[in-house]
Amino acid sequence: MSAPKFRPSRRSALLALAGATAGGALPPVAAPAAAAADTPAALPWAEPSAPTVPGARMPMLIDPTDPWHFTPRPAGALATRAIAGGLEVSDGGGVLATLTTGARTVTVRGPRRWFTEQKRRVEDSFSRELTGGTTGWGTSPDGGTWWPNSKDDAHVADYKVTAGRAAVTLSATGSSRHAYLSDKGLGDVRARARFSFTQVPVGAPLSLALTFSLKSLDTHYRARLVVTPAREVQLVLEKALDNVVTVLGAPVTVGTGFAAYDHWWVQAEKTGDVLRVRAWKHGVAESALPAWTHSLRDPDGTTALGAGAVGVRAYANSGAQTGVEARVYDFLVEEASWTDPPVVTHDTWVRVLPEPFDGTWTPELEQRVRAWAGDLSPDALAHAAMFLPYASSVTDPARGGAKVLGPSLYSRPDPVTGLRTVGADFQEYAGISWTFPGFPARAPEAEFLGCLDCSGFVRMVYGYHMGIPLLHESAAPDGHGLPRTSAQQSAAGPGVKIADGGTGTVPPLTGLRIGDTVFFDTDEDSDAGGHIGIYLGPDQYGKRRFVSSRKTPNGPTMADVGGKSILDGTPASETAKGDLYTNTLRVIRRF
Known part of the structure; x- marks a missing residue:
């Protein structure tokens, strides 16, 4: 029985209609001249699967009902009108464009757009080896940090990752051991995990559960795989609410003859208040999966759990033996949606002049601004959105079919630490060679293919687009070209500095304009160049x-996994740390 499709919300359906009306994938813009492309290699990772509802997850949509489409332009x-640091251009509809002296970027009024992001698929096979006394399960690809937790922090050392599996040692009976991913914004979700135990239970049952809608260790749903001393395998659906447990689906025997190290899958799906769970022994073909063992609505709709995290819970019943390892070999968030995704909506488009504006309004500039007034070709923000999850992939025939737009990763994780390394430039993403002024052709580093x-x-x-x-x-x-590192871009990049807070100081946001680049002190070796982003x-x-x-989110993002992508969140003065990027902003630059 195949998993049911998620029902689109009314807003998702509207956005889908908008996307269909506004057009398809964005075409690539011709790149500057460069060396001939290498034949692009196959990507070493799977792109996010297509959304269930066309348009529901598209990272950018143009509003087809905006009056812009039906009125003269300009x-x-x-x-x-001269303004501080530049020039403002207006037509009968108001401010049309704003130019900054010394910068090439120009903001232009256009049709209204939505920018958003939805949760990407998570696949964690725990192919990392955490050493040096590190506890926990590290960072999952795309899913954020695993948080090991129990009612007794003394047991955190029981968690480890090694040789392609995550494990927790059940060192005491009658207590829970939880591990969950840091993203607590998931609403509808479909996830599965592959479990095993290193021993057959003796004295009392052992269990491993797939938890979802997890708000805390005491409040969540769980699909619990129970192994009994009689070697029966059972599946139970439970709801914990403030540590009061309700059995929603009574134990059902799904297998017998359990042996140590047998692998079992547990899958759970939540769509609104509808819950479905099932379990099967590893090796069963996808086409032969069993029907849902439990499929029901939360009977108490007033306490149905909404958004939350996903994870696992190991439990040894009182009287069970200790020293058993509960193991997780694979953990997948197959599909999920944030109940409150980030959405940015405005009518500002960001264009780029061939040379920095020198402060003089000329007939050539007027002609260019007039052309931009009716231009729907991709701007800087559209290109940025095309690297978010679920964007369409675009290849360039002139570069041997290299992919130049489409979902990107940051890099593949280090096999020891599970952390991601810096090094993926634009040419690594596309897998092409490039000739820079004054230097011989540079080949891409194959390990970063499809990454930025x-x-x-x-x-x-x-640069490229x-x-x-x-x-x-x-x-x-040189102050004209775009350097390689964020520290160089901050200190001596093209354009002008709009604000510079200096060492340890957040600059004012009063001069900030859409399309500006923002620099953060997230690197202990570089006060203003540890990280860079584009203001949406x-x-x-x-x-x-x-x-x-x-x-942490493994690639381009406008969302909040691994830190809120906002500049005006909670300051450090109000909480222990405040919001990371709000408090580490140092420089604003307009290219």
């Missing part, structure tokens, strides 16, 4: 949100 004659680090993401958007000259990693920054605009809560490529 609306009448153009007028200019934070500065590589900005170079891909503003929008035409700002790209500098070799060994070239001295205010979100649905009025918070200034940026997009950047980050290690």
